[in-house]
Amino acid sequence: xxRGAADKANAAEAAEAGGQLADVESQAESFRRxxxxxxxxxxxxxxxxxxxLIADGGEARQVDIAARLGVAQxxxxxxxxxxxxxxxxxxxxxxxxxxxxxxxxxxxxxxxxHHIVESFLLAVGVDPEHARLDTEGIEHHVxxxxxxxxxxxxxEAGKP
Amino acid sequence: xxRGAADKANAAEAAEAGGQLADVESQAESFRRxxxxxxxxxxxxxxxxxxxLIADGGEARQVDIAARLGVAQxxxxxxxxxxxxxxxxxxxxxxxxxxxxxxxxxxxxxxxxHHIVESFLLAVGVDPEHARLDTEGIEHHVxxxxxxxxxxxxxEAGKP
DNA sequence: GCTAGAATATAGCATATGCTATATCAAGCA
DNA sequence: TGCTTGATATAGCATATGCTATATTCTAGC
Numbered sequence: 591x592x593r594g595a596a597d598k599a600n601a602a603e604a605a606e607a608g609g610q611l612a613d614v615e616s617q618a619e620s621f622r623r624x625x626x627x628x629x630x631x632x633x634x635x636x637x638x639x640x641x642x643l644i645a646d647g648g649e650a651r652q653v654d655i656a657a658r659l660g661v662a663q664x665x666x667x668x669x670x671x672x673x674x675x676x677x678x679x680x681x682x683x684x685x686x687x688x689x690x691x692x693x694x695x696x697x698x699x700x701x702x703x704h705h706i707v708e709s710f711l712l713a714v715g716v717d718p719e720h721a722r723l724d725t726e727g728i729e730h731h732v733x734x735x736x737x738x739x740x741x742x743x744x745x746e747a748g749k750p
Numbered sequence: 751x752x753r754g755a756a757d758k759a760n761a762a763e764a765a766e767a768g769g770q771l772a773d774v775e776s777q778a779e780s781f782r783r784x785x786x787x788x789x790x791x792x793x794x795x796x797x798x799x800x801x802x803l804i805a806d807g808g809e810a811r812q813v814d815i816a817a818r819l820g821v822a823q824x825x826x827x828x829x830x831x832x833x834x835x836x837x838x839x840x841x842x843x844x845x846x847x848x849x850x851x852x853x854x855x856x857x858x859x860x861x862x863x864h865h866i867v868e869s870f871l872l873a874v875g876v877d878p879e880h881a882r883l884d885t886e887g888i889e890h891h892v893x894x895x896x897x898x899x900x901x902x903x904x905x906e907a908g909k910p
Numbered sequence: 911g912c913t914a915g916a917a918t919a920t921a922g923c924a925t926a927t928g929c930t931a932t933a934t935c936a937a938g939c940a
Numbered sequence: 941t942g943c944t945t946g947a948t949a950t951a952g953c954a955t956a957t958g959c960t961a962t963a964t965t966c967t968a969g970c
Contacts (some may be wrong), residue, residue, distance in 0.1 A: 593769055598779050603774040604784070611803075611806050612882065614817050614818055616882075618816050618817060618818055618819065618820030619820065619883075620882065620883050621795065621818070621819045621820050621821075621886060621888040622820045623886070623887070624791075624886050624887040625927090625928090626819075627887055628788060629956080631784075632956090632957080635781065639935055642771055643771075646771050651917075651918090652917070652918065652919095653916085653917065656779060657774050657956085658774055658777045658778055658781070659778065660778030660779065660781050660782040660785075661781075661958070661959090662958075662959060662960080663918075663919095664918090664919080664920080664921095664958090664959075664960085664961095665959075667918070667919065667920085667956055668956095668957080668958090670814060672956090675763070682967055683918080683919080683965080684917070684919080684930090684964085684965050685918090685966090701894045702927080711896065713875075714899060714900075714903060715899045715902075716895065716896045716899050720893050720894075720896050722772065722776075722780065723780050723783060723893060724781075724891055724892055724893050724896050726780040726783070726784050726891075727784040727787055727891025728783060728784070728891045728892070730886050730887070731866060731884055731886075731887025731888045731891070732888070733884050734882060734885055735869065735875045735876065735877060735880040735881050735882050736881075738878050739874060739875045740874075742875075743874060743875070743953090744967070769955070774930085785957090785958090789926085792926090792927080801948090810949075811948090812948065813946085813947065813948090821927090821928070821929090822928075822929060822930080823948075823949095824928090824929075824931095824948090824949080824950080824951095825927070825928055825929075825949080827949065827950085828926095828927080828928090829927085833925090842934055843948080843949080844933080844936065844948055844949080846933085846934095855958070874945070912960090912969100912970100913968100913969090913970085914948100914967100914968090914969090914970100915966105915968090916941105916965105916966085916967085916968100917954105917964100917965080917966075917967095918953105918963100918964080918965070918966090919962100919963075919964065920961105920962085920963075920964090921960105921961085921963095922951090922959100922960090922961090922962105923958105923959080923960085924954100924957100924958080924959075924960105925956100925957085925958080925959100926956085926957085926958100926961105927954100927955085927956085927960085928953105928954080928955080928956100929952100929953080929954075929955100930951105930952090930953085930954105931950105931951085931952090932949100932950085932951080933948100933949080933950075933951095934945080934947100934948080934949070934950090935946105935947080935948075935949085936947080936948095937942085937944100937945090937947105937948105938944090938945090938946105938948090939941100939942100939943085939944085940941100940942090940943085940944100
């Protein structure tokens with residue numbers, strides 16, 4: 591046997607020391623979750639932005655999406671292809687992009703989540719600029735349970 | 751000129767409608783920030799975990815890191831190579847991994863940040879399990895300004 | 911209708927992060 | 941000492957997300 595024997599000793603030690611380290615499988619699940627979230631957050635961002643652009647100007651063009659996301663136009667084109675394959679948007683060659691019913695649904699949910707997180711940060715005392723910046727990253731990692739707590743907090747803070 | 755002329759009209763329209771859409775450059779900066787954070791969050795996770803394993807059992811082995819991150823061992827090996835190149839960890843072939851001073855510093859900062867976020871979620875009423883899960887994703891997207899607000903909130907909540 | 915300029919499509923490349931399969935090394939035990 | 945077994949190293953592949961360069965198409969204005 592190699593050095594594996596240390597494992598049990600370590601576990602016992604950790605338990606005695608107060609269990610700083612969480613359960614292995616549980617921790618692994620956290621990280622898997624975070625990786626999954628990372629994969630889907632781009633999709634959310636695109637769909638949410640497309641919905642905003644359509645609501646705002648009637649159409650969503652690749653150049654505008656690219657400018658707002660801070661990426662190059664071919665990057666957007668490639669992602670739109672993927673979104674089309676996933677049934678979230680529809681595209682006609684050389685035309686604007688539109689959301690399917692499913693895409694619109696996802697956009698609505700994303701927008702709601704985004705709004706709750708940003709409102710919460712503001713309610714808790716974060717300045718508007720940082721609230722806006724941080725929300726863009728945080729929103730994708732907030733579970734439904736946590737989101738509910740945030741929403742309640744905002745509601746309570748609104749009527750003191 | 752193509753359809754670019756619609757831009758100004760859209761902007762004006764948005765302004766009149768209440769400015770739902772943020773400034774283009776500002777929004778692009780948010781997304782760029784989020785992408786940057788995404789790149790560095792894995793590094794933070796590794797370094798933080800390595801520090802925990804060393805503190806807990808005296809050494810950080812690839813198999814343990816892999817098990818806790820929920821990835822395969824070669825994935826860890828590849829990442830450790832990168833961390834070594836960045837001067838955050840030291841490696842001797844077929845031996846455990848150790849942190850450089852710089853790595854230890856990053857681990858300390860990550861751990862502090864992690865702790866503040868998790869404490870904040872608990873203080874605001876999130877259940878422990880979701881607090882732990884969500885913290886893993888959120889911690890990397892919290893600016894210093896927001897972190898300070900979280901810390902203050904935890905402190906206030908502690909002594910009512 | 912043509913044409914010029916803007917937008918989109920496509921090709922090809924780079925990097926990062928995963929994986930499986932397999933070779934190599936280290937350490938305990940017969 | 942040599943063998944067995946667990947850990948690490950390495951090769952090769954896949955996918956996702958970026959980029960630049962370039963071809964194609966649309967639209968507006970003449």
